[in-house]
Amino acid sequence: MATRQRRSRATYIGPRLRRLRRELGMTQVQMAEDLEVSPSYIALMERNQRPVTAEILLRLSVAYSVDVAEFAGEDTNTVSDRLSGVLRDPIFNDIEFAPNDVQDIASGYPALADALLRLHTAYRENETALADRSHQPPSGPDPVAEARRFLSARKNFFPVIDGQAERLAASAKASGTLGAYFEETQQLRIRSLPRDVMAGAVRRLDHHRRELVLDETLDAAGRTFQIALQLVYLELGGAVEAALAEGSFQSENGRRLAKRALANYAASAIIMPYTEFQSAAETMRYDLEALCRRFGSSFEQVAHRLTTLQKPGQEGVPFFFIRVDPAGNVSKRLDGAGFPFARHGGSCPLWSVHHAFKTPRRIIPEWVELPGGDRFFSISRTVTAGGGAFDAPRVERAIALACAEEHASRLVYADDPGLSASAPTPIGVSCRLCHRAGCIARAEPPIGRPVADDTYRRPGTPFAFTDE
Incomplete structure (x- = not known):
């Protein structure tokens, strides 16, 4: 026990020290001269046989201008939290871990911890890939499915990006506004130009004129987001690329879509820093409109950010997110709630997300029930992209957030007694996987159910089935 206590107080970060030395292109002898120690002592620290004092x-x-807190402590805590989350996977249920084991591995053997994290992520990616394989087009990989698989395998949570974004947000707060921070640190001026001058772009970085140019029709939330997004590419590109390096992409388009998703994730993390946003979400009981005003973000940005609150020990409500257009096309799916929804095709037409277009910008709370009896609570609302001028193109979409029944009490929207007393809406994963017999909205028969002959009897639903 005494040995363990001594070890926990010491800082064993040998692999990280070795990685730093190699990144600097230095030998152990050169680093020893800079640190005024012997080369053999550098070797012992890199092998975790001596602590880094x-x-x-x-x-x-x-x-070397190293951030001591990040180098010695914060990264270890992040790895420890991630490793704890991985070890809660059901495949490890029969293995008992002592309370200090995870921290010891994260601090004493960071390379091994990193290997375990990568292996588990690859395992989850492979599981999702197997589920998607039957839907892959014969012409080659589906880049959209690749990007979705990349995000899904990581539960749409990237702790390194969140950590760096949180520190950048704290620095920006000292400057007053994100725009002021951008101009101070990047030595670039921010300008707004008419839409016709922007020639279809909403943001353009002009190195020659030393300026960031934005479409003047952007609203305040859109303008802030574009500034944050440009900061991501200028300051957090390394964290984005490191996250991408852990993925497995068969096509360049898939990688580019994933990179764009990560950049958007990082921009949201700058505007809505994890700790502050998660605390506000709990305090406000996930009132999205109140969160919009607190953080100066759009409804869709806040909804999207709510799906990323997966930090071990500091989790938010696990949400499923879907975005559809009036034709029923699904343009985005993010699952942090274990919602058994189809990865391809449309969604159930009975779900209120498809009726939100009848009452624009009104939040529709709803209880839904899947064929197996699982209940979820959802809220739906329309959102607008584009616009900002009379003749500016715009598109209306609807988004929905859904969480499992046990989390609904944490949401302000579930307080309505009339809503709790009403029967849940019976929805299905997809028509092909839903075996509800009396659904008038069914688009096609389910897999494995023979269609009944209607020569003598025609039912009021699109299809009738036999039990053969």
Whole structure:
């Protein structure tokens, strides 16, 4: 026990020290000279046979401009939290871990911890890929499915990006506004230009004129988001690329779509920093409109951000997110709620998300029930993209957030007694997988059910089935 306590107080970060030395292109002898220690001591620290003391950390900070807190502590805590989340996977249910085991692995053996995290993520990606394989077009990989698989395997949560975005947001707060921070740190002016001058772009970085140009028809939330997005490409590109490097992409288009999703994720994390946003969401009981006003974001941006609150020990309500157009096309799916919805095709027409277009910008709360009896609570509302001028193109879509029944009490929308007393809407995963016999909205028969002959009897539903 005494050995373990001594080890927990020491800082064993050998692989991280070795990685830093290699990134700097230095030998152990060169680093030893800079830190005023012997080469053999550098070798011992890199093999975790000696701790990296506070004095050595200070010398590292002075010699190589290293952020000591991030180098020695915060990264270890992040890895430990991620590893704890992985070990809660049902495949590990029969293995008992001592309370300090995870922290010991994260701090003492970071390379092994990283390997375990990568292996588990690859395992989850492979599971999703197997489910998608039957839908893959014969011409080659589906880039949209690749990007969705990449996000789904990680539960749409990227702790390294969140951590860096949170620190950037704190620095920006000291400047007053994100725009002021951008101009100060990047030495670039922000300008707004008419839509016709922008020639179809909403944001353009002009290095020659040293300016970031934005479409003047952007609203305040859109303008802030575009500034944050440009900051991501300028300051957080390394974190985005590191996350992409852990993925497995068969096509360049799939990788590019995933990169765009990660950049948008990072921009939202700057505007809505994890700790502050998660705390506000709980305090406000997930009132999306109140969160919009608190963080100066759009309804869709807030809804999207709510699906990313998966930090172990600081989780938010796990949500499923879907976005559809009036024709029923699904343009985005994000699942953090274990919602058994089809990965391809449309969604159930009985779900209120498809009726939201009748009452634009009105939030529709609803209880839904799947054929197996699982209940979810959802809210739906329309959102608008584009616009900003009389002749500016715009598109109306509807989005829905859904969570499992046990989390509904944390949402302000579930307080309506009339809603709780009403029967849930019976919906299905998709028509092909739903075996409800009396559904008048059915588009096609379910797999495995023979269609009944209607020579003598025609039912009031699109299809009748036999039990053969």
